[in-house]
Amino acid sequence: MKKINNGLGDRLRELRYMYGTQQQFEDVTGCNRMVMSRYIDGIAEPQFTSLVRICIGLGVDANWLVLGDETRRPDFLRS
16 A cells, blocks of 8 residues: 655644644544544545544644644644
8 A cells, every 4th residue: 555645644643743642633633543644644535524623623724734834723733
């Protein structure tokens, strides 16, 4: 199976580390551990409704999460 390397998984991984526990991250995103792991590892891509739920739950701009638009990077991730 070919991995998807569009940066989405890296951005999700970065967001994951902002949460104290995996359960908190699951609760906020609405995605269980197995599903999110597939997104982060580039094995699968989320459907549109899942992306909307993730963006709203995490408070991030879809242009940053999906496209990597650094001008839309969340302030809480800026160093």
